[in-house]
Amino acid sequence: MTEPTAAILTSFSSALADVVARTTPAIVSVHSHRLRASGFVWKPGLIVTADEALADEGEVSIKFADGTARPASIAGRDHTSDIALLRFDARDMAPVVLSSAVPDLGSLSVVVAAEHGVPTAALGAVSLVGRSWRSLRGGEIDARIELDVRLRPSHEGGLAVNASGEAMGMAVQGVRRVLVIPGATIGRIAGRLETHGRIARGYLGVGLQPVKLDDGVGAMVMSVDKSGPSAAAGIRQGDIIVGWNDENLSSVRSLLRALGPDSVGSVVDVEIRRGGEPVRVKLTIGERADA
Template identity: 65%
Template sequence: MSDPSALTSLSSALAATVAAAAPSVVSVHSHRSRASGFVWKPGLVVTADEALADEGEVMLAFADGATRPAVIVGRDHTTDVALLRYDGKEVPAAPLVGNAPPLGALAVLVAADQGTPVAALAMVAKSAGSWRSLRGGDIDARIELDTRLRHSSEGGLVLDAEGRAIGMAVRGPRRTLVIPAATIERVAARLETHGRIARGYLGAGLQPVRLDDGLGAMVMSIDKNGPAAAAGLRQGDVITSLNGEPFRGMRALMRELGPGSVGAAVDVAALRGGEPMKLTLTIGERPA
């Protein structure tokens, strides 16, 4: 027979882990959206950008029943990290740790629903290296949990078996994804200081077109003060490659226009009136 005391000990340990983290977790109400978040620093809450409404006021509900209005400090669609600021209440911050959990490890999700703490137990279904999101964000580790995520739990804290906060839970295409601590620290710090994450900017409206030997991007519009115009691109030109790599679609292009791309010089191959041409374009910073 199994030892019932072992199960009791595990249950008690899980309950204690959740209780320790719960005061740092908040409900985030924005327009018709309900999500979770956690206190990253005094007066600052991290939540999931995707779960945050695009307009309207933001309210925070804390575990003790208190509510506070919040303002959006900044948000980064590419990494799903948003930063909120509130005043007038002292709440313990949740210290983040950078260690990715091993495959098969237990994880605990602590979130909030209408201010009430909620919890779920999960297993790490995938733990791999860094990756780039479809929107072009650099994520420091690929962590997936074998659990479905309630809408109100998106933005909640994910804890490892030792009770350490390793990241934020967000909705993935099939499983719950974890935005790891290293990504949150990097992006939130930038949002706190600058209010935004720099993104690359070509200064041209592009439309994918089918060519005989693949895809191209037709220049549909030009920002007369943007990088494309400065490089000599014109409306009607068709971009065929960047730095020798064939154009593979708009999603692939957007992934390449991350923060590290600003200021980089790119060799552009294009067609003008069916004739090949080459030019060099220096990527700018996307206007706010």
Template identity: 70%
Template sequence: MTAPTPLSSLSSALADVVARTAPAVVSVHSHRSRATGFVWKDGLIVTADEALADEGEVEIGLPDGSRAAATIAGRDHTTDIALLRAEIATAPLKLTATVPPLGALAIVVATSRETPSAALGMVSASGSGWRSLRGGEIDARIELDVRLRESQQGGVALDASGEAFGMAVLGPRRVLVIPTATIERVAAQLEVRGRIARGYLGLGLQPVRLDDGVGAMVMNVDKAGPSAAAGIRQGDVIVAVNDQKLSGVRALSRTLGPSSVGAVVDVAARRGGEPVSFKVTVGERPEA
């Protein structure tokens, strides 16, 4: 009998890691879109929001070839996390909060053409938390040097020991991993509320250039919103929030995350060229 080589031992170990994870990985069918998901809790599947259609029925494809109807329990565009409900008996996948180091091997277990798939790569970036272009708070920046198809979005990212550390998604130019900490935080809120609370000022803003920096002109005010209650009017120009000079409208919007709801902020503005100030209690953004 031929003795195992280091390469054959590695190959067997990787195959074993994939085999242990694959039973909790499912395909997600929505309208004309195909993606991957994994069982997060009993009857609850996490998948990539970007790959989930905005309308039509949703089905889950199980590893044994069967299918089950699913409903959308909630979705968060800013973190690319969606939560589905389905009556399935598949055991949940255990996630680890450990963030893999730069250069570590990573395996993505997903589905392709409704069958299990796997891809091997390397952690090409591993760093601190960041904000997505849509303003979502991602707890760690993890990038993978691996190629994935559209249908593999929502697959599980594993380290070399088989620990699942997040969900693989397609970024603008690279494969990103939404880490466990973000999944646990967002999915838990989606399970209970079906949505993620976002801060709301009740203002329509337009960036303007000022002699001493950047401002945001109030173009419209929600009469039932928190800014109207504080006395802010159309035509006011906001120049600072909590004594921090405004760097732009987008930067202001990004401060209105879930933790901002209920906070009182000091808003400095100009009205007819004269300074005015307001205390605004951040509300919760109404559902679209």
């Protein structure tokens, strides 16, 4: 007679193995120069992988569980969200359905990745769940999800799957922790990469330094790109930006957050102080060349 505890563990183990088995057909290894990563089929002929684990130059190939390899090309990449999109000549692989749901704290998660094409799995728990956040490179991530799991460099770009088999997002290595780039973020960024090949970022053409004022905070202009949008609007070195579209500036970070993809080409009212006197200018946000 099987012990109740043994039966529960056997059932749990089988269910977990089934979750992994249903995920692995869409998982591939990504080889670029000397770097190795994992990825998954996002749409027919398109693979999502971790941008940071992708070489800056050279050929890219993807490897499958049966040992076969195929060339791939970079359809687009976004350094700020750590998402890269690869294109390959195969439409017979079923894509992953990404969930936009945010997992519960403490819930189980499996990172399904690949090593030289061979599927791998690592079990962990969701150790932190938080609101949307901004990456160190300026990317808007829809939710803060951290996993208590070990992630090898070659497993970056793998799928984080919950106990129900839903793909929550892409597992990447953060600073001393494993992060999940949520499905909502991947859908938004990869969609733009598929269409445009890049993520446009707003550009002011100034170097800014936060300063404290008697009535709040401001952003002092430390340098000006002579061919940039700020110079065209008449902003000078030494000016202090204190307002943006009739709202007081809360921080330099809040100003930078306003420079998302949809900001390019928009006209904003900028309130500045020049020699202690208020000045208002209209500025047309440009597009960052290295976006």
